[in-house]
Amino acid sequence: MVKPGDGYKEIPEGGLILESGNAKRYETGGWRTQRPVIDLDTCINCFRCWAFCPDSSIETEDEEIVGVDYDHCKGCGVCAHECPVDAIAMEQE
Amino acid sequence: MASLTEVRWHGRGGQGGKTASILLGKVAAKSGKNIQAFPEYGPERMGAPVLAYNRISEDEITLHCQVTEPSIVAVLDPTLLDVVDITEGVPADGTIVVNSKEDAKTIKEKLDFEGDVWTVDAYGVAEKEIGRPFPNTPMLGGLMKATGLIEFDKFLAGIETELEKKFAHKPEVIEKNLAAIKRAYQEVAN
Amino acid sequence: MSLKDIAKGEDRLSGGHRLCSGCGAGTVTRLIMNASDNPAVVGAATGCLEVSTTIYPYTAWEDSFIHNAFENVAATISGAEAAHRSLKKQGKLKEADEDKDFIAFGGDGGTYDIGFQSLSGALERGHDMVYVCYDNGAYMNTGIQRSSATPKGASTTTSPAGEEVPGKEQYRKEMTDIVAAHGIPYVAQASPFKPNDLIRKAKKAFEVDGPAFINVLATCPRGWRSKTEESIEITKVAADTCFWPLFEVEDGEWTLNYKPKEKKPITDWLERQGRFKHLFKPKNKHMIEEIQEHVDKRWNEILKKCGEAEEE
Amino acid sequence: MSEQVALTGNEVMSQAMRQINPDVVAAYPITPQTAIVQTFSQFVNDGDVDTEFVPTESEHSAMSATVGASASGARAMTATAANGLALMWEVLYIASGTRLPIVMPVVNRALSGPINIHCDHSDAMGARDSGWIQLYAENAQEAYDNAIQAVKISENKDVMLPTMVNMDGFIISHAVENLNLLADEDVQDFVGEYHAENPLLDSENPVTVGPLDLQDFYFEHKMQQAVAAENVKDVVLEVAEEYEELSGREYGLFEEYKLDDAEVAVVALGSTTGTAKTAVDNLRENGVKAGLSKIRLYRPFPAEEIAEALADLEAVAVMDRAETFSTTGGPVFADVRAALYDMGADVEAVNYIYGLGGRDLKVEEIESVYKDLEEIVETNTVEDRVQHLGVRE
Numbered sequence: 001m002v003k004p005g006d007g008y009k010e011i012p013e014g015g016l017i018l019e020s021g022n023a024k025r026y027e028t029g030g031w032r033t034q035r036p037v038i039d040l041d042t043c044i045n046c047f048r049c050w051a052f053c054p055d056s057s058i059e060t061e062d063e064e065i066v067g068v069d070y071d072h073c074k075g076c077g078v079c080a081h082e083c084p085v086d087a088i089a090m091e092q093e
Numbered sequence: 094m095a096s097l098t099e100v101r102w103h104g105r106g107g108q109g110g111k112t113a114s115i116l117l118g119k120v121a122a123k124s125g126k127n128i129q130a131f132p133e134y135g136p137e138r139m140g141a142p143v144l145a146y147n148r149i150s151e152d153e154i155t156l157h158c159q160v161t162e163p164s165i166v167a168v169l170d171p172t173l174l175d176v177v178d179i180t181e182g183v184p185a186d187g188t189i190v191v192n193s194k195e196d197a198k199t200i201k202e203k204l205d206f207e208g209d210v211w212t213v214d215a216y217g218v219a220e221k222e223i224g225r226p227f228p229n230t231p232m233l234g235g236l237m238k239a240t241g242l243i244e245f246d247k248f249l250a251g252i253e254t255e256l257e258k259k260f261a262h263k264p265e266v267i268e269k270n271l272a273a274i275k276r277a278y279q280e281v282a283n
Numbered sequence: 284m285s286l287k288d289i290a291k292g293e294d295r296l297s298g299g300h301r302l303c304s305g306c307g308a309g310t311v312t313r314l315i316m317n318a319s320d321n322p323a324v325v326g327a328a329t330g331c332l333e334v335s336t337t338i339y340p341y342t343a344w345e346d347s348f349i350h351n352a353f354e355n356v357a358a359t360i361s362g363a364e365a366a367h368r369s370l371k372k373q374g375k376l377k378e379a380d381e382d383k384d385f386i387a388f389g390g391d392g393g394t395y396d397i398g399f400q401s402l403s404g405a406l407e408r409g410h411d412m413v414y415v416c417y418d419n420g421a422y423m424n425t426g427i428q429r430s431s432a433t434p435k436g437a438s439t440t441t442s443p444a445g446e447e448v449p450g451k452e453q454y455r456k457e458m459t460d461i462v463a464a465h466g467i468p469y470v471a472q473a474s475p476f477k478p479n480d481l482i483r484k485a486k487k488a489f490e491v492d493g494p495a496f497i498n499v500l501a502t503c504p505r506g507w508r509s510k511t512e513e514s515i516e517i518t519k520v521a522a523d524t525c526f527w528p529l530f531e532v533e534d535g536e537w538t539l540n541y542k543p544k545e546k547k548p549i550t551d552w553l554e555r556q557g558r559f560k561h562l563f564k565p566k567n568k569h570m571i572e573e574i575q576e577h578v579d580k581r582w583n584e585i586l587k588k589c590g591e592a593e594e595e
Numbered sequence: 596m597s598e599q600v601a602l603t604g605n606e607v608m609s610q611a612m613r614q615i616n617p618d619v620v621a622a623y624p625i626t627p628q629t630a631i632v633q634t635f636s637q638f639v640n641d642g643d644v645d646t647e648f649v650p651t652e653s654e655h656s657a658m659s660a661t662v663g664a665s666a667s668g669a670r671a672m673t674a675t676a677a678n679g680l681a682l683m684w685e686v687l688y689i690a691s692g693t694r695l696p697i698v699m700p701v702v703n704r705a706l707s708g709p710i711n712i713h714c715d716h717s718d719a720m721g722a723r724d725s726g727w728i729q730l731y732a733e734n735a736q737e738a739y740d741n742a743i744q745a746v747k748i749s750e751n752k753d754v755m756l757p758t759m760v761n762m763d764g765f766i767i768s769h770a771v772e773n774l775n776l777l778a779d780e781d782v783q784d785f786v787g788e789y790h791a792e793n794p795l796l797d798s799e800n801p802v803t804v805g806p807l808d809l810q811d812f813y814f815e816h817k818m819q820q821a822v823a824a825e826n827v828k829d830v831v832l833e834v835a836e837e838y839e840e841l842s843g844r845e846y847g848l849f850e851e852y853k854l855d856d857a858e859v860a861v862v863a864l865g866s867t868t869g870t871a872k873t874a875v876d877n878l879r880e881n882g883v884k885a886g887l888s889k890i891r892l893y894r895p896f897p898a899e900e901i902a903e904a905l906a907d908l909e910a911v912a913v914m915d916r917a918e919t920f921s922t923t924g925g926p927v928f929a930d931v932r933a934a935l936y937d938m939g940a941d942v943e944a945v946n947y948i949y950g951l952g953g954r955d956l957k958v959e960e961i962e963s964v965y966k967d968l969e970e971i972v973e974t975n976t977v978e979d980r981v982q983h984l985g986v987r988e
Contacts, residue, residue, distance in 0.1 A: 006812075011815060011816075012793075013694050013816075013819050014693045014695075015806055016803065016804055020342060020345045020346070021345040022297075024298055025341065026301075031304060047287050050286065050290050051289075051314060052478070053310070054302060054313070054514075057298050063291070071299075072299050075304060076304040076504075076511040076514065077305070077512030078310075078515055080512065081512035081516060082516070122601035127773055128601055130770065134769060155733070156869060156870050158958060159955045334807045337805075338807050339811075340812065342803035345801060346801050347795040347804075350806065350807075352659070355655060355659035357656075358655070358656035358659035359662060362660030362661060362662065363664060363666065365647040365664055366618060366647070366665075366669035367667065369618040370668065372645065373618070375618075377798075380797060380798050400656070408649065408651075
């Protein structure tokens, strides 16, 4: 991975990024003013929050919703707004 | 470049002047000479007076300017004589071959040209041998006789090869053109 | 295919991209990408999606990705697709690279306007690629300038609501219809509020042999002056007011995919967005009437094309 | 093995492309380049090549698709001229900045307006700083040889930059000349197979091409490009040496014609250099110590080498077939003069803009340039640093 401050002799030529999906290392969680909190007991695993999240931040495991990736969630609130059973609450950071 | 010969072709768009210059160039190249063949490009379309050129030399040709003083001129359509100055830049010892039914003397007078003037009824030859009035291949035959640029047997063999490439699927066209070239070679006169 | 099934795969667009909070393009892109069954070569026209997902040295793309310029994503991906065809034919590809999806993403600026010619050319040439337009109705990347996809009446920075002129004067152009006129195998208009429909359309687009085009409404909370949490809901309102009908055109056959139970007035769509706020001033009432008339006319056209009964 | 042929420059170029057998060619027709893509399309449809031909709707898309194909790992080519090159402009920089080894014949023609379809170098000269390597040719033989060598130059790992193979519109593109073609298999062996290092098509190693590259890294990437450009000269010479073994034809960064003992010389590029050779020969017969430097590699510019070759002259005239409207002369002049300055050479350098829009340049006109140089040497004064040659008042 190219690091800040690397010189021209060290980095790949032509502006290529050779490590796919490495944006995961860039945390956008700090953009948030409100955080979604999922009540997993109420959740019916309809996966609508997963589908709608613009930031790939709804975590799943074995076909179940398990939580939120707060490193990347920007707190837009779409998940909470769209949850059909009100299992997601937006809380102040 | 003492061996350099420059040729200018006068024709009308669609008559095959450019093709004649290319055929001449290719055949000359086959006979071991260095050549150039190039038309003058403009927006002219079918019917407009057009020009094409050849350079033929024993030595390497590096010149890439226009031909302005050709020693040989071929005129593919008799009516061009009234439209363009076909003697322009041609030295007094130059050769002009004109597609015309008239005899060389008449044309020579008309052109007021000191040099060698030849005529051949290329349309007539083409009508007889090819069945259509394409003057360019007969004119090549006439040009060979008038200038001796390439030995005629070699020229015939060379042109046959080139026509074979062009008309691979129409062998009769090759035969007819060769016949036209031969007839024009016989009929051209100064 | 259920959302749950789709979610089984790895997300093809990673978190950590820098699209705005609540950006519709993020949702649209994820849903399309996750519907693909093959490793993909993805292209994006210059625009929000491209700049936000590939800020050097980071990329949010799990697949191969190329950005070339603003107006040429269709041409660029057509070149990639041609390369694939050529190398495959010559037996120069590894087995793992033999089946691939070629996907081009463009915003409305890169699709309706500056990239229109390149898109039309690629569609006519018949490349096996899927072109996705995430239509947020203006040049959002440069700060909300009007495009030919901007709806009539919207206030943008180059069609501002002024004392004399109340926002954009022209109706948006019907890009989906224009693409359909190319006679390509698959064309669809979709919306993220129906993710299953969007995924189904994406899958169809990937399946067909030849070019496919999907025009997806993508909310821009910043440009539309809407609430971020309403980004999905607002696209439902767009469908319920018939501003953004969902349909598909398969080999020339038009099918309607969503008919609101009760067609809502266009004001439902307009009032949620700050960009239309000025239309509610009394002097601009005629604008709303005109827009409603236009939507009604267009809706009936769509119904007719789709073989549905027209409405009064 | 080689074959003597008499073909037009365009035909020769399409033969070179057939022999190179690129994986993808994306192109658009434009006078005077049209015959290249036309002939090549016939090769494609006759199954003579493995190429996928992408007949784009514009040159912008031609270059864009070529970039897409090249980034995917294909050996990709296109060809253009004049306004077509201008329409590609934006993407030219993307191709070089992305380090894609695309080879593109450019059939040089004047840029509009007013529209003119004939030869000058405005098109390629305008693109001289786009990061592309530029090779120029005196005749069809050189254009052919340059095209084949360009593949190897561009794809060299120390280079990885695209190349424009320039050929004068009409004068070369539409003229039949005799030349030698290499055997197909010799060209194939010479260019070899292309293996891209990080192709988009490699599913196991996905790559992101063309990201947003801001203040923190863009400069580093441009520096890499500058280093690659520095490497070009050596690679051009290496490839030329290898090509000479194959073809018997010698190539360098530039050609020196009777320059050794020359006192006055012309620096030029393109087909005019052939005509200039005749002028040199004529002048030499009259006792004038005339010489010629014919630039083959113009970008990157071999400044030191050219300056060295010119350093012992008394005066030199640089011929430019393009205007810059800088009022300080044409592009080649700027480069040559800067090179001479760096060398500290005591050579008067003057500039002649000529041949715009296909205006013919005759032997006598070139001879007049040498006569001007002699006068400069004699009087030690330069009256007009920059002149327009062959234009009417």
